[in-house]
Amino acid sequence: MHVLSSRILLRPTDPERSRRFYGETLGLAVHREFGTGPDRGTVYFLGGGFLELSGRAPSPPPEHDLERLRLWLQVPDVHAAHDELRAKNARILREPVTEPWGLIEMWLADPDGVRIAVIEVPRDHPLRSRPTI
Template identity: 70%
Template sequence: MVHVLGSRILLRPTDPQRSRDFYGRALGLAIAREFGTGPERGTVYFLGGGFLEVSGRSDVPPSPALRMWLQVADVHAAYEELRGKNVDVLRPPQEEPWGLVEMWIADPDGVRIALVEVPEHHPLRYRP
């Protein structure tokens, strides 16, 4: 068995500064650490229970199969805030058949990101 001690998503953007602006300024993710120098330096952001590392550079955008799922306290407030920052909102918040309230956005390279609110009545929150 592999004993995992930590984890992070590694993202190699086509334009590192544009991606740092998106994750750091538009989404407002807190920085866990930075390393290296220059335009392709690494920035590691907190993602709740995990991390996102934006470092290096790629000639092609990440695969469309890559998706992120970020739980937020209030998805409607996040929607209003991100619209005001001209973030590419792919779909506004709506309650899904499985009970979560989800909206979808995209980062500058087109990586799809679900912002998810777990309502009070949902089994992920409810503890009898």
């Protein structure tokens, strides 16, 4: 299989509220929009991928589904992202912490409870190295 592009699809309970969160609070750039009105679809850039908000869910995902779904957003400075998101009243679930595996992680939630990891990869972390073959 040759994958040309990929995206994560979310069905928010309140599309306008979710657009404000992803577009204004997180500051994600819009790749494209489709349809019209409050239920229009919006596709955001996610670094090397995309996040699409489209349709409308009748209710937030059940808690067991929220445990299965996570967004992982790598940023250059997680502490600066933390300060920016706190100033925008984002729902921060956990302050930045250096994990035993070396990544600095902060967790927040979108308006429907989808958990988002905001990650900084330190300069000396193995994810930054490209082993030679």
